Amino acid sequence: MNTLFLIVEIAGERIALPSHEVESVVRVENIVIVPGVSPVIAGLFALRSRVLTLIDTQFLVTEESRLVHKGDFCIVTEIDGHPYGLIVDNVEDVVTVKQGNLMHIGFANKKWRAISNGMITHDEKLLLLLNLRSLVKIDILVAA
Amino acid sequence: MMEELINDFVEETRDNLESLTSQILNWEKNPNDSESVDSIFRFVHTVKGSCGFLDLPRLLALSHAAEDIMSEARDGNILPTHSLVSSVLAIVDRIALLTNAIETNNDIIDDDANLITELYKELEGARTSSDDRHIQDETPQPTGADKFEPLKQSLEPAESQSSDQFIAQPINFITAPLTENMSSPNDDNREVINTPQEINENKTIRVSLNILNNLMSGVSDLVLARNEVSRKLSELLDKSDVDVVFGRLTASVAEMRDAVSLMRMQNIDRLFSALPRLVRDISDELDKDIELEIDGSEVEIDREMIEALRDPLTHIIRNAADHGIESREERIAAGKNPIGKIRINARQLGNQILIEVIDDGSGINLNRLRQKVITSKLKTPEQWDILSEKAKLDMIFAPGISTAKSITSISGRGVGMDVVRNNIMNISGTISLENNEGQGLKLTLSLPLTLSIIAGLSMRCGDQMFAISRNSVQELILKKNNNVTIEDIGGSKIACIRGERFPYVHLSDLVGITNSQDIACDSSTLVVVKPALGKSYVIDVDAVIDNEELVVKPGAPLLMASGLYAGTSLPDNGRPLLLLDANTVAEKICSNNQYGGTEEYVVDDNEDEKIKLTSALLFETLDGEQKAIRLSVLDRIEEVEAKFIGKSGGINRVKIKDKLYEIFGLEAIPETGIVKLLRLSDGERWKFLAVNEAIDIIKLNENIAPSLNPEKTEGVLTIDETQVELINPYQFFEHDSAVYLSDNEKPLCYLNNEDGDDWTDKILLPLLKATGYRISTNIEDIKKADVILSFEDQDNDIGFDSKNCVNLRKNMAVNENINSIYRYDRLGLLAAIEDRIARG
Structure with a gap:
């Protein structure tokens, strides 16, 4: 069975996201900064009537906050009833990957391991597979 | 297909179950x-029918x-005895459990x-008792079964009623042994389903919650889009054509928003329907007789609120x-x-929404x-002793308080x-x-x-x-107000407002904004916040913007983890x-x-009172002078x-709810506009x-300079260098204290007016009445009178020289x-009358 994946770029790496978990990809506009919270939260962004919590995915990997600009790509997803926007550097493409090409990793660095589900191969290249749910867990702060 | 049918069955059964218990x-x-x-x-018949069809043997x-x-x-063969009803409820509970389990x-x-056997046992019991009744009917002499007497009476109309209604139904007094009958359909009752079903007046359809939520967020989107358009429109110069259409759009968007919010509403009965059962179970467990009365089931309330x-x-x-509720004996x-x-x-x-729960138990x-x-x-x-009653009750x-004498399985564990x-x-x-000690407790939830x-x-x-x-x-007060001082003590700040001290925090420090103005601007405001638990505190903000109705959504867990925010909202500006x-x-x-922690968590009314006094x-x-009043x-x-203010009897009065009240401090009554009035009360x-x-509001300290005219002015204060x-x-x-005495308490004045003197009638009598005396000119009352008034030229032959007499001269x-x-x-004159009354 084949699965669709969205390929994005985070902190210079090409990452795959299971596309059924992705609602849409939008460019952010006016961002409202949320002071006093974990730096993982890049801000709030109103997508029509919904308020998305923006997640700084780069911070999770590099511990360096990424300045979010108007027009940056944001992956819209809903986890446990809360709408999120994942800020990524770039959005490449949606690709089809065979089920069997998923493998588990034993060598990725600790930060990546905390937020990924394994790897997939596409075009004979390895891609990390992002675990969206792990991005918004509270204990991600400890891991990060 | 089958799946769908089963889902429908589950939904429908669950819906029906809600009202069934109360039935x-x-x-x-x-x-x-x-x-x-x-x-x-x-x-049960419908469930049975569906189960046979859907192949759900246990439910069947x-x-x-x-x-x-x-x-x-x-x-009419059996009576709903307590234990029989309990068994039926047990069956219904199981049906509910199984339905959910599907x-x-x-x-x-x-x-x-087991449940079924139990039920039939109860049925036998109930039938025997009603058989007794039948025997009794035939043999009129009341045997030892006295306790069936009242039941019999209450049942008689039931029998006639039900037989009227089901006159066409074969009445089975004798049923085949039921336990063996279990798996075969009871054919006699098949037709019963044709008895006229209640006609459902409110036609409803079942809509999935998702669709409803989508609709709601769709409408919210619509509102935001409308606002956006409105902003864009206002930039245009000539928009008269669009304005009419836009007005129509606005109206229909608003209508739609209302309609959608109505869709969220549900009958509060959904919340109440489980209560009769609850009370029944508790009464059984505690062995008390408790009657539950529910009123206002028609109130509509937000669906989430019910949960x-x-x-x-x-x-x-x-x-x-x-x-x-006390025990029966108590x-x-x-x-x-x-x-x-x-x-x-x-x-x-x-x-x-107000929900009152009133019991007639012992109260607190x-x-x-x-x-x-x-x-x-x-x-x-x-x-404790200085707490007001309300604070005591609160x-x-x-945490950790229970007034129960003993811990029961139901409550009293202090949680x-x-x-x-x-x-x-x-x-x-x-x-x-x-609280009405000994008589009960009323608990009011306002939501x-x-x-x-x-x-x-x-x-x-x-x-x-924010x-x-x-x-x-609790209060908003400008930071530059003279009653406000911010004290810096040991690294933390305390705001002092009218002598009361609160923990203080600047919002920028609280949330960690670095780009806030360092210098307090003119609009800097202290927000005094009274949390549900704990002591009030003060947040300093750069400006208070507006009162708004906010649609609040819970924030993402990561956001809530900070402990600062209760959620997010999207106001009309997007x-x-x-x-x-x-x-x-x-x-x-x-x-x-260092402040707080172990501070009061109960609003102390006495404290409140103290503040008022000082x-x-x-x-x-109205003359532009500054004055103060306690x-x-x-x-x-x-x-x-x-227009509600008028002058009568030389006094300016205001009409409030059909009553006239005196106004002070008003020289001329304005023709139009609003007049601000302080309502003063002496308790009555x-x-x-x-x-x-x-x-x-200012704090009174000890430095009140005395005044020469203490009746009008208690003293003089110095506020910002002004007096x-x-x-x-x-x-x-x-002035008018006497007016409020009831007639019998007023002192009686006897007026000697045998001559029909006009002065007495027209001048003296009204004066005395207005002062608050009862007047009599009847000579009979002379003995009862507290004061007797006479004129010096009148004859003193009726004992007018007694010591309660006042003589007047022209x-x-x-x-x-x-x-x-x-x-x-x-x-x-008034002093003399008072003097006589005091002596008498």
């Missing part, structure tokens, strides 16, 4: 209520058994057979039943109806509460009312108590109409906007707004502050339209003082009768 209980209460019996029968067996019982009941794919242990209220309300009812000893009563009232009041025993509070070290005896909401109150507060509601819309106060800090729930805001959580912020401030309102009179006499400020009467403006008179409120009330100059008073010396 069963209704049947128990009114055995001759054929309607209840019918609908219970219909339910259960519903079949229940159907048998109900069929017997419908035919959806969740859980396994439920299969001891259905949020379920636990707290259950807890409240349990409490009322367990430690409110009730009888106290001269009460041995059957305890719990009443639940729901009603809508503006945009509030303050002495026992005192002991509990003191032994759990929440208060010292001294602290202690039941303190409870604090959790209830927190739950209620979480949905922006409040809870209040009215917002919907969960998701709160009245918020938006404020600015740096270039960020909001806070207005319910928790920019997300963060809602501060007044309660968790309190914890943050108190943990960083504070005064600074105001500007807060203790001030009720409130009213704004009254000028209202007087009004016209003011230009209320300026501020301000502190008005003596006494002057407003001193000439101003004193003649030989030094004991007389000049008749126009009003003060002298």
Whole structure:
């Protein structure tokens, strides 16, 4: 069975996201900064009537906050009833990957391991597979 | 296809189950209520039918058994005894459990057979007892079965009624052995389903929650889009054509928004329907007789609210039943109806829903509460004694307090009312108590109409906007106000407002904004926040922007983890707004502050009273002068339209709710506009003082300079280098005290007016009446009179020289009768009358 994946770029790496978990990809506009919270939260962004919590995915990997600009790509997803926007550097493409090409990793660095589900191969290249749910867990702060 | 049918079945059954329990209980209460019996029968019958079709054997067996019982009941063969009803309820519970299990794919242990056997046992029991009744009917002599007498009477009409209704039905008095009959369909009852079903007047359809939510967010989008268009439109110069169309759009968007919010509403009955069963179970367990009365089931309430209220309300009812209502013996000893009563009232009041839970139990025993509070070290005896009654009662909401004498399985473990109150507060509601010791307790929940819309106060800090729930805001005061000082003590700041000290935090420090202005700007405002628990504190913000109705959504867990925010909101401008959580912020401030921590968590009414006594309102009179008046006499400020003010009898009066009240401080009555009035009260009467403006509340210190005219001015204060008179409120009330005495208490004056003197009639009589005396000119009353008035030229032959007599003279100059008073010396005359009364 084949699965669709969205390929994005985070902190210079090409990452795959299971596309059924992705609602849409939008460019952010006016961002409202949320002071006093974990730096993982890049801000709030109103997508029509919904308020998305923006997640700084780069911070999770590099511990360096990424300045979010108007027009940056944001992956819209809903986890446990809360709408999120994942800020990524770039959005490449949606690709089809065979089920069997998923493998588990034993060598990725600790930060990546905390937020990924394994790897997939596409075009004979390895891609990390992002675990969206792990991005918004509270204990991600400890891991990060 | 099958899946869909099963889902439909589950949904429908679950819906019906909600009302079924109350039907069963209704049947128990009114055995001759054929309607209840019918609908219970219909339910089990429908379940049975569907189960056979859908191949759900366990449900089939259960519903079949229940159907048998109900069929017997419908035919009037059995009576709903307590234990029979319990068995039926057990079956219904199992049906509910199994129905839910179909959806969740859980396994439920299969001891259905036990329940069914139990049921038939009860059926046999119930039948025997009603057989007794039949025997009795045939043999009129009342045998030992006296206890069936009342039942028999209550059943007679039932029998005739039900046989009337089912005249066409074959009445089966003798049924085949039921236990063997279990798996074969009961053909006799097949046709019953054709009995006229209730016609459903409110046609409804089932819509999935997802669609509803989508619709709601769609409408919210629409509102935002409309706002955007409105902004764009305002930039255009010529928009007259568009304006009309846009107006129409606006109207229909608003209409749609209302309609959608109505869709969220549900009958509060959904919340109440589980309660009769709850009360029945508790009564059984505690062996008390409790009657539940529910009123206001038609009130509509937000769907989410119903879920949020379920636990707290259950807890409240349990409490009322367990430690409110006394045991049967205690009730009888106290001269009460041995059957305890719990009443639940729901009603809508503006945009509030009030739910009252009233029991006629013993109420809260303050002495026992005192002991509990003191032994759990929440208060010292001294602290307790100065608490107001309300503050004392509120202690039941303190963690770890229970007034139950003993711990039962239902309540009394001390976890409870604090959790209830927190739950209620979480949905922006409040809870209040009215205790009637020995007679019962009334508990009132007041809740917002919907969960998701709160009245918020938006404020600015740096270039960020925040909001806070207005319910928790106690006061707003400008930072530059002279009553405000910020003290820096040991690294933490304390705000001092009118002598009261609060933990202080600047919002930018609280949330960690670095770009906020360092220098306080003119609009800097202190927001005094009163959290649900803990002490009030002060947040300093750059500006308070507006009061807004905010649709609040819970924030993502990562956001909530900070403990600062209660959620997010999207106001009409489309920019997300963060809602501060007044309660968790309190914890943050108190943990960083040597202040608080162990501070009071109960609003202390006495403290409130103290503040009133030592504070005064600074105001500007209509002449533009600043004056002050003690807060203790001030009720409130009213704004009254000028047309309700008039001058009569030389006094300016205002008409409020069909009553006239005196106004002071008003020279000329304006023709139009609004007049601001301070309502003063001495506890019994209202007087009004016209003011230009209320300026501020000030603390009175000891430095009040004396005044030369203490009747009018208590003293002089110095405020910002200016002198301000502190008005003596006494002057407003001193005049008409006598008017309020009832007629019999007024002293009686006898007026000797045999000559029919005009002066006596026209001048003296009204004066005395207005002063508050009773007047008589009847000579018979002379003995009863407290004071006798006579004229010096009248004959003194009727004992007028007695010591309670006042002599009046017509000439101003004193003649030989030094004991007389000049008749126009009003003060002298009144003083003389008072003197005589005092002596008499």
